[in-house]
Amino acid sequence: MKSFFYSLLALSVAAAAAEAQVGNDALDAATRKHMAERDAANNPAPESPLRLPLQDRAREIAELAYNTWRVSHSNGGNLVAWENCTTRSRIRKVRNLIISQRGQYPQDYFREAQYMPSLDHFTYVGSVASCEGRTLAATYFGKMQLGEKGKPEDAAFVVLLVQEDGRWKVDQTRFFTLTRIPEVRKRLLARDTKVLLEQDGFHPYRALPDTPPLCPAPQLIGKIFVDCPGREIDLKINGISMHEFYDERRADVISGGLRRGANTISYTIRDLDGKERPAMAIGLFVMPETPGNTPVCVYDHILDGSDTAKSGSFTFTISNTQIASMNPKFKGEKPEPFHAVPLKQKPQQDAPQKSAPAAPAPPAPQPR
Numbered sequence: 001m002k003s004f005f006y007s008l009l010a011l012s013v014a015a016a017a018a019e020a021q022v023g024n025d026a027l028d029a030a031t032r033k034h035m036a037e038r039d040a041a042n043n044p045a046p047e048s049p050l051r052l053p054l055q056d057r058a059r060e061i062a063e064l065a066y067n068t069w070r071v072s073h074s075n076g077g078n079l080v081a082w083e084n085c086t087t088r089s090r091i092r093k094v095r096n097l098i099i100s101q102r103g104q105y106p107q108d109y110f111r112e113a114q115y116m117p118s119l120d121h122f123t124y125v126g127s128v129a130s131c132e133g134r135t136l137a138a139t140y141f142g143k144m145q146l147g148e149k150g151k152p153e154d155a156a157f158v159v160l161l162v163q164e165d166g167r168w169k170v171d172q173t174r175f176f177t178l179t180r181i182p183e184v185r186k187r188l189l190a191r192d193t194k195v196l197l198e199q200d201g202f203h204p205y206r207a208l209p210d211t212p213p214l215c216p217a218p219q220l221i222g223k224i225f226v227d228c229p230g231r232e233i234d235l236k237i238n239g240i241s242m243h244e245f246y247d248e249r250r251a252d253v254i255s256g257g258l259r260r261g262a263n264t265i266s267y268t269i270r271d272l273d274g275k276e277r278p279a280m281a282i283g284l285f286v287m288p289e290t291p292g293n294t295p296v297c298v299y300d301h302i303l304d305g306s307d308t309a310k311s312g313s314f315t316f317t318i319s320n321t322q323i324a325s326m327n328p329k330f331k332g333e334k335p336e337p338f339h340a341v342p343l344k345q346k347p348q349q350d351a352p353q354k355s356a357p358a359a360p361a362p363p364a365p366q367p368r
Contacts, residue, residue, distance in 0.1 A: 050203060053128075053129040053133065065161055066161075077113070079110075092214065137196075140156070140159075184199060213240060223252065223254060230275035236266050241255035258284070278304075279303060284300075301339075302339075307341075
């Protein structure tokens, strides 16, 4: 379990800039479908239906909005232009992510924004609408180079739009390779719009996106690391930072960060039907801001495959000693993180035994 926390930090640092821009949807199709079904079950309001709009008009809307949004990133970026053509929800998410890492908004966003392809290099397939025509997903087919050294591959490029204040705005884009789904590739190439209704990766929002609360500047930069095979976890940290994890390993920046003294975390853990449930772990880390210092784990919840996962609400304290222990010259005894459940002791036997998951070790720091 330790190695997971080391590797995940490296991934999260590399992905931080990508998260801060309107880029790839982080959730795969199965995850989006599951969460949509869960939200529908928890919310009795009917989900907005999908429909195929007039394609010529939908294409005109999508390309005008996307091209305007793309131009707003040119020459170092134009904040006023970008905010005028980007949804309020996305603007707030971008801002919160940057502020929570003590970055500069909006400078860091425009500095790290990913490549935004010209639609001239793609073939328009079609669009799907929802929310009584207030959300739209326009899908394009073409060659894209996924990764710095990768070869161009057949890919779908999806632009998600929302109508706000009487105009269409970009929320985010999705792109994914079609190598492993040849039948979908074939139908997209044939401009079969029915496949857009059948595959949820091509769907628009079924509800208008909520705008998250404005987070404060962090006292301490924090990250949450989760490994939850066979489980789904919803979390809230300090009443501000909300996270969803579904049968995955992932690291998230904590919106608003952590603070010295009392912090709170609450979460629900649900077992997924038909999935194996080996060991799981949740870890909260204070991240170093001084070169040479290392992260410190201040909270963990670690279970092995034989344990029953339980939800809960906890208050944990971040002490000055924990912060001081981030310095490699720290001479005292390393303080333990708050354990949501007691750690199991390793069996004292001569023969090698499988031990319970170890407490997550601090990941190796990465340059900011």
